Amino acid sequence: MSKVLVIAEHDGNKLNASTAKCVACASGIPDSEIHVVIFASAGEKLAADAAGLASVDKVMYVDNSSNEHALAAVLAPQIVSLAGDYTHIFGPSTTFGKDLMPRVAALLDVNQISDVMEVIGSHSFKRPIYAGNAILTVEAPEGTAVVATVRTASYRAVGNGGAAPVEQITVSADLPQHTRFVSLQAGKSDRPDLQTASKVVSGGRALASSENFEIIFRLAEALGAGVGASRAAVDAGYVPNELQVGQTGKIIAPDLYIAIGISGAIQHLTGIKDAGTIVAINKDADAPIFDVADIGLVGDLFKIIPELEKAIRS
Amino acid sequence: MEKILVGLKRVVDYNVRVRVKSDGSGVDTDGVKMSINPFDEIALEEALRIRERGEAKEVIVVSIGTSEAQQQLRTGLAMGADRAILVESTTAVDPLTSAKMFLKLIEKENPDLVILGKQAIDNDNIQTGQMLAALWGRPQATFASELVFDGNRAKVTREVDIGLETIEIDLPAVITADLRLNEPRYVKLPDIMKAKKKPLEQISAADLAVATVNALVESAYEPPQQRQKGIMVSDVPELVAALKDKGLV
Structure with missing residues (x-):
């Protein structure tokens, strides 16, 4: 026992x-x-x-x-x-x-x-x-x-x-004083939490700026999805660190994962391999993300994403 | 601060796609490129910056591994570390034993700070720094993305799941480096030449005489389940239809 x-x-x-x-x-x-x-x-x-x-x-x-x-x-x-x-x-x-x-x-x-x-x-x-x-x-x-x-x-x-x-219960233990909490700067929480959301939309380096990343947030809102990002997008400063998905970020398993402008480095794929359905949208038809995606669409994300958002909202 | 101790682990390079041996006895590392664990490189860069700001005097790099790890220590010396210590072990060393070995070196060197990478990208254990801090009875600040020193204290910003947490710790302490702490420098050729003359001390793991406990037994290795390539659609209406088929929108 x-x-x-x-x-x-x-x-x-x-x-x-x-x-x-x-x-x-x-x-x-x-x-x-x-x-x-x-x-x-x-x-x-x-x-x-x-x-x-x-x-x-x-x-x-x-x-x-x-x-x-x-x-x-x-x-x-x-x-x-x-x-x-x-x-x-x-x-x-x-x-x-x-x-x-x-x-x-x-x-x-x-x-x-x-x-x-x-x-x-x-x-x-x-x-x-x-x-x-x-x-x-x-x-x-x-x-x-x-x-x-x-x-x-x-x-x-x-x-x-x-x-x-x-x-x-009470415990008897010597509690050290050498480590002290100062502050917590938490990300905005009006979206579903990345780690528990049943749907997640992620953006990569191809978004090219934090302004452009807004289209990811809008699509996520239409879907009621959480938002994630590749390491490249976080390193480039488009979104904060807590959105990073992958080996050194968050490992997630949503029912639906939509990877947008993410090439699919092995370190990123590690973070999503338990997802139910993976959708990949990328302009490079040879991107490794298509090898693991259940549904792939090759094209310009700046045209596709607004159209997809519109289709989902209607 | 007088001294900063930095751990450098020799691991399969970040860009190598590791494969499980066909007999399941391990992963195939024959002839693959080996490098400093990327997070350890960030740890070393941070230590060097602290020294260059005049906040520390000496940076010591430590590796626990086979004699081949001298290569990674030489790279660390070329980046700017002052001296190196190799704890030589012919067998793999688990995180708890590594932490005990680091503690022995701490007792000898009395560093004010130990900086390690937050994880090694081979075993992905994420343990050694925390274990060392526990055994040493000192603070730990894991997943650090910013360090600010104030006398005998440090404010450390940590990358946590919901955002950024700041804690204050008393020194000496163990800090583990996350990705965005800094961008490590490139090594220049003259520095590689200079590094050859810097001291590299070799200690046998047995000489540190740490008590090892019942190890975990690694009984089998297998490749992960592969996802199958799915369908390609040609436009948004087809994509939406495919999602509807699966009941996802």
């Missing part, structure tokens, strides 16, 4: 969808009991939300003003103090989990499994390496906790319908 502790990600008000995806991954471990822990300044409502997730057996929350902003150096010792008899400790492979979980693993003196994409058994997992060009099966040793991050694009969030008991 396995006992899995899932570290919840949230913004203080609501759970990030990555939490329900970690639970989905954890539920793939045979004969597992799943606990979710929330570290917050006021976690009662978040805990109630987590308790409603299917497959969750118990929710704990730790209220502490030091937990208002997620700082790995502050959270890690608290997680370690809870580690106890858990066989697995999971967090999402988002910037939150990528920052935090290795710190936890090192304090527990175990190696971490990053980006779990498939659970084969309680101690056997698949994960991508080399930007997804190879899939590695790793076996974790028995007898020590398995610390892992979950590749969220590989899992569908568990639904609601759970009714797990909730417990407020």
